[in-house]
Amino acid sequence: MSDYRTLNRASWDERAPAHAASKDYRVSAFADDPAHLSDVVRFDLPRLGDLRGLRGVHLQCHIGTDTLSLARLGATMTGLDFSPASLAEARRIAALAGTPVEYVESDVYQAADKLDRGGFDLVYTGIGALCWLPDIRRWARVVADLLRPGGRLFLREGHPMLWAIPDEPRPDGVLAVELPYFEQTEPTIWTEGGTYVETDTEFVHNTTHEWNHGLGEVVTALIDAGLTVTGLTEHTTAPWNALPGRMSQVADGEWQLTDRPQRLPHTYTLQAVRGSV
Template identity: 85%
Template sequence: MTDYRTLNRANWDERAPAHAASSGYGVAAFADDPAHLSAVVRFDLSLLGDIRGLRGVHLQCHIGTDTVSLARLGATMTGVDFSPASLAEARRISALAGTPVEYVESDVYSAADKLDRGGYDLVFTGIGALCWLPDIRRWARVVADLLRPGGRLFIREGHPMLWAMADEPRPDGLLALEFPYFEQKEPTVWTEGGTYVETDAVFTHNTTHEWNHGLGEIVTALIDAGMTVTGLVEHDTAPWDALPGQTHRVDNGEWQLRDRPNRLPHTYTLQAVRNPV
């Protein structure tokens, strides 16, 4: 059986150049405006607070637009990703933006072995990252291993309830749960030719393996890894069109369920700190 990392890495390697060229990532704005930040980082500025002088690591950084944004807010950032094509784009964008970021090629589960274990004030993870990992408890241990005592995890993610939704609208307009909410041993296997940005690119590596993780599983994994959860906010918007045909863009630039959006948590922001040793 092909290792899930091999399949998923091929998918991301092929899509990274298309993502960097798309209007959705707005790469040109980083060169044109030295104060420009990614939409994901802008959304959470009030919760993120002052990160000037912090040493941070961004796990699963992809092409690095969020990583550059955090560096522009004053943190010394290292981006980590397992896709060499994504990191090539990330380094190019960092140079284009004039914002230094160090990038390291690594699988998430190996990150603490390749970086400065226990040497970071901040671990950041952005939208659409955790679904690529089969074991959330192992992820939580890596986060704790990277942080110094008192260091902080900051993550905004797609809500596991959203990931469990059927993505095709029903004729009666009802929302339907189709995919696992809780972590399963076996992955959900997807074969899809497109990607989440508008592009004319044609892809050949289209099969991925993904896992959902319940919110309780994520919180419990962090607690068991020696961390204290300090904040959990659920949001009724997402920064991408998660349910095409059922969502619309709202005033903050994000997407929201068109019909009674208070039925569905779209995303969440979670913060936790590593406990003293």
């Protein structure tokens, strides 16, 4: 297997400026409105609860709009990502917004060595993060290592059922499960131009390696790492157009299947708490 980190980092480094410049991330709104939050964080406000006074880390933070939003809700936030170009944009956006956030460059599997092991009240992971990791059990151990006893993981992620459906529609229109649902040793390799935001930028680094992780695999990995799952909600919407031509935009920047959306879980929100040592 090729070095997935090198390939994936090159893709994210190239796309980060285009993402920050796109209308989808609404960077200017963070500068213009001190109360502005990302759509992803706003979606989960009823589940996030009071973050004031908490120390949090956002793993795989990309350009930091969700990290910044959590800081605006009162948490002292650190964002971690392996892409220096993404972090450059994240720092620029935080400065424009006037909201202090610390950003650290690291592969997620080394997060506990780079940060304060056992020093966080909140570990946050957002949409489209876990698919870049080959080993969900190793990720769960990192989460446990970062949390203090009683600290909480908050995860909203694309549902593995959604990831198992190709984004290119079939000629017959059937919504078919054709990609792995469960974690595999070998990655699914994609070679695609473009990105998930509207942009005219043409990219060169277009090969990426990804892995799906079944919902049971995620839950079991967290339990085995010493966390107790305290909440799991499956949603019939996603914050991006995951299946072009087959989805419609609904409220608050969310998308869902146009035809019978109740037949497919689009995303999920999971919460878990680290037990005492």
